[in-house]
Amino acid sequence: MTAGFEAIEYSSRDGIAVVRLNRPAQRNALDLTMRGEIGRAVEAIRDDASIRVLLLIGSGGSFCAGGDLKALTERERGALANRDRIRRLHLWFSELLNLEKPVVAAVDGPAFGAGLNLALAADFVLASPRARFCAVFARIGLVPDLGGFFLLPRIVGLQKARELIFTARVVGAEEAQRLGIVTEIHSEETLEPAAMAWCRRLLEAPTGTIGMAKNILNQSFNLDQRALAELEAYAQAVAMETADHRTRVGDFLAKKPLRYDWEALGRAEDGQ
Template sequence: MPSIQIEIENGVARITLNRPETFNSFNREMALLLQETLDHCNTNDGVRAIVLTGNGKAFCAGQDLNEVTSPELNPGFKKILEEHYNPIVERIRSIEKPILAAVNGVAAGAGANIALACDIVVATEKASFIQAFSKIGLIPDSAGTFFLPRLIGFQKASALMMLGDKVGAKEAEQLGMIYKVFDADSFEEEVHKLALHLAQMPTKALGLTKRLLNQSMTNSLQEQLDMESVLQIESAESEDYREGVNAFIEKRKPVFKGK
Protein backbone atom coordinates (compact mmCIF):
# COMPACT_ATOMS: atom_id res chain seq x y z
CA MET A 1 0.00 0.00 0.00
CA PRO A 2 1.24 3.54 -0.72
CA SER A 3 2.45 5.49 2.28
CA ILE A 4 0.14 8.36 1.31
CA GLN A 5 -3.46 7.81 0.27
CA ILE A 6 -5.71 10.43 -1.32
CA GLU A 7 -9.43 10.51 -2.01
CA ILE A 8 -11.18 13.45 -3.67
CA GLU A 9 -14.94 13.85 -3.38
CA ASN A 10 -17.30 16.84 -3.35
CA GLY A 11 -14.42 19.29 -3.42
CA VAL A 12 -12.64 17.70 -0.45
CA ALA A 13 -9.25 16.00 -0.78
CA ARG A 14 -8.64 13.60 2.08
CA ILE A 15 -4.93 12.85 2.48
CA THR A 16 -4.12 9.95 4.79
CA LEU A 17 -0.69 9.17 6.21
CA ASN A 18 -0.56 5.43 5.71
CA ARG A 19 2.21 3.73 7.66
CA PRO A 20 0.10 2.47 10.56
CA GLU A 21 2.64 -0.18 11.53
CA THR A 22 5.04 2.67 12.48
CA PHE A 23 2.31 4.98 13.83
CA ASN A 24 2.57 6.87 10.53
CA SER A 25 6.12 8.02 11.24
CA PHE A 26 7.85 9.71 8.34
CA ASN A 27 10.46 8.12 6.15
CA ARG A 28 11.85 9.75 3.03
CA GLU A 29 9.36 8.07 0.71
CA MET A 30 6.33 9.25 2.69
CA ALA A 31 7.66 12.81 3.09
CA LEU A 32 8.31 13.22 -0.63
CA LEU A 33 5.01 11.63 -1.58
CA LEU A 34 3.12 13.96 0.77
CA GLN A 35 4.73 16.93 -0.97
CA GLU A 36 3.66 15.59 -4.37
CA THR A 37 0.13 15.02 -3.09
CA LEU A 38 -0.13 18.54 -1.67
CA ASP A 39 1.12 19.94 -4.99
CA HIS A 40 -1.60 17.99 -6.79
CA CYS A 41 -4.26 19.38 -4.46
CA ASN A 42 -2.93 22.89 -4.97
CA THR A 43 -3.23 22.79 -8.77
CA ASN A 44 -6.47 20.78 -8.92
CA ASP A 45 -9.40 23.19 -9.29
CA GLY A 46 -11.72 20.43 -8.13
CA VAL A 47 -10.12 20.54 -4.67
CA ARG A 48 -11.46 23.33 -2.46
CA ALA A 49 -10.54 21.94 0.97
CA ILE A 50 -7.93 19.47 2.20
CA VAL A 51 -8.07 17.09 5.14
CA LEU A 52 -4.82 15.66 6.52
CA THR A 53 -5.22 12.64 8.81
CA GLY A 54 -3.60 9.33 9.76
CA ASN A 55 -4.48 5.68 9.33
CA GLY A 56 -4.78 3.50 12.43
CA LYS A 57 -4.19 4.50 16.03
CA ALA A 58 -1.90 7.48 15.41
CA PHE A 59 -1.92 10.70 13.43
CA CYS A 60 1.87 10.77 13.08
CA ALA A 61 4.68 9.82 15.45
CA GLY A 62 7.21 12.10 13.73
CA GLN A 63 10.42 10.82 12.21
CA ASP A 64 10.95 7.10 11.73
CA LEU A 65 13.98 6.53 13.94
CA ASN A 66 14.72 3.23 12.22
CA GLU A 67 15.53 5.23 9.11
CA VAL A 68 17.90 7.70 10.82
CA THR A 69 19.74 4.93 12.68
CA SER A 70 20.23 2.81 9.56
CA PRO A 71 23.64 3.21 7.86
CA GLU A 72 22.03 2.33 4.52
CA LEU A 73 18.82 4.39 4.74
CA ASN A 74 19.74 7.44 6.84
CA PRO A 75 19.42 10.57 4.65
CA GLY A 76 20.98 12.77 7.37
CA PHE A 77 19.32 15.58 9.26
CA LYS A 78 20.19 18.24 6.68
CA LYS A 79 18.22 16.36 4.02
CA ILE A 80 15.43 15.45 6.44
CA LEU A 81 14.83 19.09 7.31
CA GLU A 82 15.55 20.78 3.99
CA GLU A 83 13.98 18.14 1.72
CA HIS A 84 11.31 16.55 3.93
CA TYR A 85 9.76 18.64 6.71
CA ASN A 86 10.48 22.23 5.72
CA PRO A 87 8.94 21.81 2.24
CA ILE A 88 5.86 20.14 3.77
CA VAL A 89 5.27 23.04 6.17
CA GLU A 90 5.94 25.58 3.40
CA ARG A 91 3.33 23.91 1.22
CA ILE A 92 0.75 23.77 4.00
CA ARG A 93 1.12 27.51 4.57
CA SER A 94 1.36 28.57 0.91
CA ILE A 95 -1.55 26.57 -0.54
CA GLU A 96 -4.41 29.07 -0.65
CA LYS A 97 -7.04 26.51 0.23
CA PRO A 98 -8.14 25.58 3.78
CA ILE A 99 -6.21 22.64 5.23
CA LEU A 100 -7.86 20.79 8.10
CA ALA A 101 -5.72 18.52 10.30
CA ALA A 102 -7.89 15.71 11.65
CA VAL A 103 -5.76 14.33 14.48
CA ASN A 104 -7.04 10.82 15.07
CA GLY A 105 -4.45 9.73 17.65
CA VAL A 106 -1.02 10.62 18.96
CA ALA A 107 0.76 13.46 17.17
CA ALA A 108 4.40 13.54 18.26
CA GLY A 109 7.47 15.49 17.22
CA ALA A 110 7.31 16.59 13.60
CA GLY A 111 3.87 14.98 13.42
CA ALA A 112 2.53 17.37 16.06
CA ASN A 113 4.12 20.42 14.46
CA ILE A 114 2.92 19.60 10.94
CA ALA A 115 -0.61 19.34 12.36
CA LEU A 116 -0.26 22.69 14.13
CA ALA A 117 0.87 24.34 10.88
CA CYS A 118 -2.53 23.58 9.34
CA ASP A 119 -5.30 26.18 9.17
CA ILE A 120 -7.71 24.34 11.45
CA VAL A 121 -6.87 21.47 13.79
CA VAL A 122 -9.48 19.15 15.24
CA ALA A 123 -8.84 16.03 17.28
CA THR A 124 -10.54 12.99 18.64
CA GLU A 125 -10.84 12.93 22.42
CA LYS A 126 -8.24 10.14 22.45
CA ALA A 127 -5.60 12.19 20.63
CA SER A 128 -2.54 13.73 22.24
CA PHE A 129 0.26 16.11 21.27
CA ILE A 130 3.88 15.65 22.33
CA GLN A 131 6.94 17.78 21.68
CA ALA A 132 9.07 14.66 21.96
CA PHE A 133 12.35 16.11 20.70
CA SER A 134 14.02 16.79 24.05
CA LYS A 135 13.54 13.17 25.05
CA ILE A 136 16.17 12.14 22.50
CA GLY A 137 18.40 15.22 22.64
CA LEU A 138 16.99 17.12 19.66
CA ILE A 139 15.37 20.53 19.18
CA PRO A 140 11.82 21.05 17.87
CA ASP A 141 11.62 21.36 14.09
CA SER A 142 8.90 21.53 11.42
CA ALA A 143 8.16 25.13 12.50
CA GLY A 144 7.17 24.08 16.00
CA THR A 145 9.22 26.89 17.54
CA PHE A 146 7.38 29.31 15.24
CA PHE A 147 3.75 28.25 15.61
CA LEU A 148 3.44 26.81 19.12
CA PRO A 149 4.46 29.98 21.03
CA ARG A 150 2.05 31.98 18.88
CA LEU A 151 -0.77 29.54 19.61
CA ILE A 152 -0.38 29.10 23.37
CA GLY A 153 2.16 31.69 24.53
CA PHE A 154 5.91 31.69 25.05
CA GLN A 155 6.02 30.31 28.61
CA LYS A 156 3.75 27.32 28.03
CA ALA A 157 5.38 26.47 24.71
CA SER A 158 8.84 26.65 26.29
CA ALA A 159 7.81 24.27 29.06
CA LEU A 160 6.18 21.76 26.71
CA MET A 161 9.22 21.73 24.43
CA MET A 162 11.77 21.40 27.22
CA LEU A 163 9.86 18.91 29.37
CA GLY A 164 8.28 16.90 26.58
CA ASP A 165 4.95 16.64 28.41
CA LYS A 166 2.05 14.89 26.72
CA VAL A 167 -0.93 17.19 26.14
CA GLY A 168 -4.33 15.53 25.83
CA ALA A 169 -6.85 16.71 23.28
CA LYS A 170 -9.09 18.49 25.80
CA GLU A 171 -6.16 20.38 27.31
CA ALA A 172 -4.93 21.27 23.81
CA GLU A 173 -8.34 22.77 23.07
CA GLN A 174 -8.36 24.72 26.34
CA LEU A 175 -4.88 26.09 25.62
CA GLY A 176 -5.91 27.29 22.18
CA MET A 177 -3.52 24.85 20.54
CA ILE A 178 -6.33 23.32 18.48
CA TYR A 179 -9.80 24.37 17.35
CA LYS A 180 -12.08 21.63 18.65
CA VAL A 181 -12.29 18.10 20.11
CA PHE A 182 -14.87 15.57 18.95
CA ASP A 183 -16.02 12.31 20.54
CA ALA A 184 -14.27 9.30 19.09
CA ASP A 185 -17.55 7.80 17.89
CA SER A 186 -18.55 10.88 15.92
CA PHE A 187 -15.07 12.03 14.88
CA GLU A 188 -15.15 10.92 11.25
CA GLU A 189 -18.64 12.30 10.73
CA GLU A 190 -17.73 15.67 12.27
CA VAL A 191 -14.52 15.93 10.22
CA HIS A 192 -16.46 15.17 7.04
CA LYS A 193 -19.10 17.81 7.84
CA LEU A 194 -16.49 20.44 8.62
CA ALA A 195 -14.42 19.68 5.50
CA LEU A 196 -17.50 19.72 3.28
CA HIS A 197 -18.54 23.05 4.79
CA LEU A 198 -15.10 24.51 4.02
CA ALA A 199 -15.26 23.17 0.46
CA GLN A 200 -18.57 24.97 -0.10
CA MET A 201 -17.29 28.33 1.14
CA PRO A 202 -15.72 31.10 -1.00
CA THR A 203 -12.30 29.53 -1.59
CA LYS A 204 -10.80 32.72 -3.02
CA ALA A 205 -11.60 34.68 0.14
CA LEU A 206 -10.37 31.87 2.39
CA GLY A 207 -7.10 31.72 0.48
CA LEU A 208 -6.58 35.48 0.75
CA THR A 209 -7.40 35.30 4.46
CA LYS A 210 -4.71 32.65 4.80
CA ARG A 211 -2.23 34.89 3.00
CA LEU A 212 -3.04 37.73 5.41
CA LEU A 213 -2.64 35.48 8.45
CA ASN A 214 0.76 34.35 7.17
CA GLN A 215 1.91 37.94 6.77
CA SER A 216 0.51 38.98 10.15
CA MET A 217 3.26 36.93 11.77
CA THR A 218 5.86 39.50 10.70
CA ASN A 219 4.03 42.62 9.46
CA SER A 220 3.69 45.89 11.31
CA LEU A 221 0.16 47.19 11.92
CA GLN A 222 0.45 49.63 9.02
CA GLU A 223 1.80 46.94 6.68
CA GLN A 224 -1.09 44.67 7.64
CA LEU A 225 -3.69 47.41 7.09
CA ASP A 226 -2.20 48.16 3.68
CA MET A 227 -2.25 44.50 2.72
CA GLU A 228 -5.86 44.13 3.90
CA SER A 229 -6.82 47.03 1.61
CA VAL A 230 -5.19 45.43 -1.40
CA LEU A 231 -6.64 41.96 -0.81
CA GLN A 232 -10.11 43.23 0.11
CA ILE A 233 -10.28 44.91 -3.30
CA GLU A 234 -9.14 41.66 -4.90
CA SER A 235 -11.75 39.61 -3.05
CA ALA A 236 -14.47 42.15 -3.98
CA GLU A 237 -13.76 41.42 -7.64
CA SER A 238 -14.47 37.69 -7.23
CA GLU A 239 -17.53 35.81 -8.49
CA ASP A 240 -18.07 34.50 -4.96
CA TYR A 241 -18.40 38.04 -3.57
CA ARG A 242 -21.09 38.88 -6.13
CA GLU A 243 -22.87 35.63 -5.35
CA GLY A 244 -22.66 36.26 -1.61
CA VAL A 245 -24.14 39.76 -1.90
CA ASN A 246 -26.90 38.63 -4.29
CA ALA A 247 -27.80 35.73 -2.02
CA PHE A 248 -27.98 38.07 0.99
CA ILE A 249 -30.28 40.49 -0.86
CA GLU A 250 -32.44 37.66 -2.22
CA LYS A 251 -32.56 35.98 1.21
CA ARG A 252 -31.25 32.63 -0.04
CA LYS A 253 -28.28 30.41 0.65
CA PRO A 254 -25.26 31.35 -1.48
CA VAL A 255 -23.78 28.86 -3.91
CA PHE A 256 -20.07 29.60 -3.99
CA LYS A 257 -17.86 28.24 -6.77
CA GLY A 258 -14.47 29.15 -5.36
CA LYS A 259 -13.82 31.78 -8.01
Protein backbone atom coordinates in the same frame (compact mmCIF):
# COMPACT_ATOMS: atom_id res chain seq x y z
CA MET B 1 -7.99 6.77 -5.05
CA THR B 2 -4.83 8.03 -6.73
CA ALA B 3 -2.27 5.36 -7.65
CA GLY B 4 1.45 5.65 -7.03
CA PHE B 5 1.46 6.14 -3.26
CA GLU B 6 2.88 3.69 -0.71
CA ALA B 7 2.98 5.47 2.66
CA ILE B 8 -0.18 7.56 2.28
CA GLU B 9 -3.60 7.16 0.74
CA TYR B 10 -4.66 10.11 -1.38
CA SER B 11 -8.13 10.62 -2.79
CA SER B 12 -10.35 13.48 -3.86
CA ARG B 13 -14.08 13.60 -4.38
CA ASP B 14 -16.68 16.36 -4.61
CA GLY B 15 -14.17 19.09 -3.84
CA ILE B 16 -12.61 17.41 -0.78
CA ALA B 17 -9.11 15.90 -0.85
CA VAL B 18 -8.12 13.36 1.80
CA VAL B 19 -4.50 12.63 2.71
CA ARG B 20 -4.42 9.60 5.02
CA LEU B 21 -1.07 8.74 6.61
CA ASN B 22 -0.88 4.98 6.18
CA ARG B 23 1.95 3.32 8.08
CA PRO B 24 -0.13 2.03 11.00
CA ALA B 25 2.47 -0.49 12.17
CA GLN B 26 4.86 2.44 12.69
CA ARG B 27 2.09 4.69 14.08
CA ASN B 28 2.36 6.66 10.82
CA ALA B 29 5.88 7.86 11.54
CA LEU B 30 7.27 10.12 8.83
CA ASP B 31 9.87 8.32 6.76
CA LEU B 32 11.39 9.71 3.57
CA THR B 33 8.76 8.01 1.41
CA MET B 34 5.86 9.49 3.36
CA ARG B 35 7.40 12.95 3.35
CA GLY B 36 7.83 12.90 -0.40
CA GLU B 37 4.32 11.59 -0.98
CA ILE B 38 2.73 14.24 1.23
CA GLY B 39 4.62 16.82 -0.82
CA ARG B 40 3.32 15.38 -4.08
CA ALA B 41 -0.24 15.30 -2.76
CA VAL B 42 -0.08 18.90 -1.50
CA GLU B 43 1.19 20.08 -4.90
CA ALA B 44 -1.67 18.26 -6.63
CA ILE B 45 -4.20 19.83 -4.26
CA ARG B 46 -2.67 23.29 -4.71
CA ASP B 47 -2.89 23.05 -8.49
CA ASP B 48 -6.39 21.51 -8.75
CA ALA B 49 -9.01 24.26 -8.72
CA SER B 50 -11.78 21.70 -8.19
CA ILE B 51 -10.40 20.84 -4.74
CA ARG B 52 -11.60 23.30 -2.10
CA VAL B 53 -10.77 21.56 1.21
CA LEU B 54 -8.08 19.19 2.50
CA LEU B 55 -8.54 16.62 5.27
CA LEU B 56 -5.40 15.25 6.98
CA ILE B 57 -5.94 12.03 8.93
CA GLY B 58 -4.01 8.99 10.15
CA SER B 59 -4.81 5.30 9.99
CA GLY B 60 -4.81 2.61 12.64
CA GLY B 61 -5.64 4.75 15.67
CA SER B 62 -2.66 7.11 15.28
CA PHE B 63 -2.21 10.48 13.64
CA CYS B 64 1.58 10.63 13.38
CA ALA B 65 4.21 9.53 15.92
CA GLY B 66 6.82 11.91 14.47
CA GLY B 67 9.96 11.16 12.52
CA ASP B 68 10.95 7.56 11.83
CA LEU B 69 13.92 7.22 14.21
CA LYS B 70 14.95 3.87 12.79
CA ALA B 71 15.25 5.35 9.31
CA LEU B 72 17.09 8.36 10.72
CA THR B 73 19.78 6.23 12.39
CA GLU B 74 20.34 3.70 9.62
CA ARG B 75 23.35 5.57 8.28
CA GLU B 76 25.65 8.43 9.17
CA ARG B 77 24.99 11.56 7.13
CA GLY B 78 27.08 14.32 8.64
CA ALA B 79 25.93 17.69 9.91
CA LEU B 80 25.59 19.40 6.54
CA ALA B 81 23.62 16.51 5.04
CA ASN B 82 21.29 16.51 8.06
CA ARG B 83 20.80 20.26 7.69
CA ASP B 84 19.96 19.83 4.02
CA ARG B 85 17.46 17.07 4.82
CA ILE B 86 15.59 19.34 7.25
CA ARG B 87 15.65 22.24 4.81
CA ARG B 88 14.10 20.02 2.14
CA LEU B 89 11.26 19.23 4.53
CA HIS B 90 10.23 22.85 4.38
CA LEU B 91 9.82 22.82 0.62
CA TRP B 92 6.62 20.79 0.94
CA PHE B 93 5.73 21.84 4.48
CA SER B 94 5.64 25.51 3.49
CA GLU B 95 3.31 24.59 0.64
CA LEU B 96 1.02 22.86 3.14
CA LEU B 97 1.18 25.64 5.72
CA ASN B 98 0.41 28.30 3.12
CA LEU B 99 -2.06 26.27 1.06
CA GLU B 100 -4.76 28.77 0.13
CA LYS B 101 -7.52 26.29 0.88
CA PRO B 102 -8.91 25.26 4.28
CA VAL B 103 -7.12 22.34 5.92
CA VAL B 104 -8.77 20.15 8.58
CA ALA B 105 -6.76 17.66 10.65
CA ALA B 106 -8.46 14.75 12.42
CA VAL B 107 -6.19 13.57 15.24
CA ASP B 108 -6.71 10.20 16.90
CA GLY B 109 -3.95 8.81 19.08
CA PRO B 110 -0.45 10.31 19.12
CA ALA B 111 0.59 13.49 17.34
CA PHE B 112 4.19 13.61 18.52
CA GLY B 113 7.18 15.61 17.34
CA ALA B 114 6.86 16.33 13.64
CA GLY B 115 3.37 14.81 13.86
CA LEU B 116 2.37 17.55 16.32
CA ASN B 117 3.63 20.20 13.94
CA LEU B 118 1.90 18.55 10.99
CA ALA B 119 -1.38 18.89 12.92
CA LEU B 120 -0.57 22.51 13.88
CA ALA B 121 -0.23 23.36 10.19
CA ALA B 122 -3.96 22.68 9.76
CA ASP B 123 -6.50 25.47 10.09
CA PHE B 124 -8.76 23.32 12.27
CA VAL B 125 -7.81 20.36 14.47
CA LEU B 126 -10.52 17.93 15.48
CA ALA B 127 -9.43 15.31 18.00
CA SER B 128 -10.64 12.20 19.75
CA PRO B 129 -10.43 11.84 23.56
CA ARG B 130 -7.44 9.54 23.11
CA ALA B 131 -5.50 12.11 21.07
CA ARG B 132 -2.15 12.99 22.62
CA PHE B 133 0.11 15.86 21.62
CA CYS B 134 3.80 16.13 22.48
CA ALA B 135 6.76 18.25 21.38
CA VAL B 136 8.85 15.17 22.09
CA PHE B 137 12.18 16.37 20.66
CA ALA B 138 13.97 17.07 23.97
CA ARG B 139 13.50 13.44 25.03
CA ILE B 140 15.95 12.40 22.33
CA GLY B 141 18.23 15.42 22.44
CA LEU B 142 16.82 17.32 19.47
CA VAL B 143 15.24 20.71 18.84
CA PRO B 144 11.78 21.05 17.22
CA ASP B 145 11.63 20.71 13.46
CA LEU B 146 8.95 20.79 10.76
CA GLY B 147 7.92 24.32 11.68
CA GLY B 148 7.63 23.85 15.43
CA PHE B 149 9.47 27.06 16.30
CA PHE B 150 7.13 29.01 14.04
CA LEU B 151 3.80 27.36 14.82
CA LEU B 152 3.70 26.42 18.50
CA PRO B 153 4.37 29.86 20.07
CA ARG B 154 1.88 31.48 17.69
CA ILE B 155 -0.85 29.11 18.80
CA VAL B 156 -0.19 28.66 22.53
CA GLY B 157 1.97 31.73 23.33
CA LEU B 158 5.70 31.97 23.91
CA GLN B 159 5.78 31.01 27.59
CA LYS B 160 3.58 27.94 27.12
CA ALA B 161 5.62 26.93 24.05
CA ARG B 162 8.76 27.06 26.19
CA GLU B 163 7.13 24.78 28.73
CA LEU B 164 5.90 22.25 26.17
CA ILE B 165 9.22 22.16 24.30
CA PHE B 166 11.52 22.11 27.34
CA THR B 167 9.51 19.51 29.28
CA ALA B 168 8.44 17.41 26.27
CA ARG B 169 5.38 16.43 28.27
CA VAL B 170 2.26 14.86 26.80
CA VAL B 171 -0.85 17.01 26.42
CA GLY B 172 -4.26 15.34 26.29
CA ALA B 173 -7.14 16.36 24.08
CA GLU B 174 -8.94 18.51 26.66
CA GLU B 175 -5.84 20.47 27.63
CA ALA B 176 -4.98 20.86 23.95
CA GLN B 177 -8.42 22.35 23.40
CA ARG B 178 -7.89 24.82 26.25
CA LEU B 179 -4.54 25.80 24.73
CA GLY B 180 -6.13 26.52 21.36
CA ILE B 181 -4.55 23.56 19.56
CA VAL B 182 -7.79 21.57 19.24
CA THR B 183 -11.01 23.02 17.85
CA GLU B 184 -13.44 20.23 18.80
CA ILE B 185 -13.34 16.82 20.48
CA HIS B 186 -15.30 13.87 19.10
CA SER B 187 -15.39 10.20 20.01
CA GLU B 188 -13.09 7.80 18.19
CA GLU B 189 -16.08 6.48 16.24
CA THR B 190 -17.41 9.89 15.17
CA LEU B 191 -14.10 11.74 14.62
CA GLU B 192 -13.75 11.04 10.90
CA PRO B 193 -17.45 11.67 10.10
CA ALA B 194 -17.28 14.92 12.09
CA ALA B 195 -14.15 16.00 10.20
CA MET B 196 -15.82 15.22 6.88
CA ALA B 197 -18.84 17.26 8.00
CA TRP B 198 -16.53 20.21 8.65
CA CYS B 199 -15.05 19.76 5.19
CA ARG B 200 -18.51 19.75 3.59
CA ARG B 201 -19.40 22.97 5.39
CA LEU B 202 -16.15 24.54 4.19
CA LEU B 203 -17.08 23.68 0.60
CA GLU B 204 -19.53 26.58 0.82
CA ALA B 205 -16.82 29.01 1.94
CA PRO B 206 -15.36 31.63 -0.43
CA THR B 207 -12.18 29.61 -0.97
CA GLY B 208 -10.28 32.34 -2.83
CA THR B 209 -10.81 35.04 -0.25
CA ILE B 210 -10.22 32.67 2.67
CA GLY B 211 -6.97 31.73 0.94
CA MET B 212 -5.87 35.36 0.78
CA ALA B 213 -6.83 35.87 4.43
CA LYS B 214 -4.84 32.77 5.41
CA ASN B 215 -1.81 34.03 3.52
CA ILE B 216 -1.91 37.37 5.35
CA LEU B 217 -2.59 35.81 8.74
CA ASN B 218 0.47 33.58 8.34
CA GLN B 219 2.57 36.76 7.96
CA SER B 220 0.78 38.83 10.60
CA PHE B 221 3.29 38.23 13.43
CA ASN B 222 6.20 39.24 11.22
CA LEU B 223 4.90 42.50 9.73
CA ASP B 224 4.07 45.89 11.20
CA GLN B 225 0.64 47.48 11.06
CA ARG B 226 1.40 49.52 7.96
CA ALA B 227 2.55 46.51 5.94
CA LEU B 228 -0.51 44.53 7.02
CA ALA B 229 -2.76 47.44 6.06
CA GLU B 230 -1.25 47.42 2.57
CA LEU B 231 -1.79 43.67 2.22
CA GLU B 232 -5.34 44.12 3.47
CA ALA B 233 -6.04 46.83 0.89
CA TYR B 234 -4.71 44.80 -2.03
CA ALA B 235 -6.51 41.62 -0.95
CA GLN B 236 -9.81 43.43 -0.45
CA ALA B 237 -9.49 45.12 -3.84
CA VAL B 238 -9.10 41.70 -5.46
CA ALA B 239 -11.91 40.13 -3.42
CA MET B 240 -14.37 42.90 -4.34
CA GLU B 241 -13.86 42.17 -8.05
CA THR B 242 -14.59 38.45 -7.85
CA ALA B 243 -17.77 36.90 -9.23
CA ASP B 244 -18.07 34.99 -5.96
CA HIS B 245 -18.33 38.21 -3.96
CA ARG B 246 -20.91 39.68 -6.34
CA THR B 247 -23.06 36.56 -6.18
CA ARG B 248 -23.00 36.44 -2.40
CA VAL B 249 -23.81 40.14 -2.08
CA GLY B 250 -26.62 39.71 -4.59
CA ASP B 251 -28.09 36.91 -2.48
CA PHE B 252 -27.86 39.08 0.62
CA LEU B 253 -29.58 42.05 -1.05
CA ALA B 254 -32.26 39.75 -2.44
CA LYS B 255 -32.81 38.41 1.08
CA LYS B 256 -31.92 34.90 -0.01
CA PRO B 257 -30.36 32.47 2.49
CA LEU B 258 -26.59 32.87 2.45
CA ARG B 259 -24.66 29.87 1.14
CA TYR B 260 -21.99 30.23 3.80
CA ASP B 261 -23.74 30.43 7.17
CA TRP B 262 -21.67 28.26 9.52
CA GLU B 263 -24.38 27.68 12.10
CA ALA B 264 -27.08 26.99 9.53
CA LEU B 265 -24.80 24.56 7.69
CA GLY B 266 -24.14 22.77 10.96
CA ARG B 267 -27.85 22.44 11.66
CA ALA B 268 -28.35 21.06 8.16
CA GLU B 269 -25.62 18.47 8.76
CA ASP B 270 -27.41 17.45 11.96
CA GLY B 271 -30.73 17.16 10.09
CA GLN B 272 -32.38 19.96 12.04
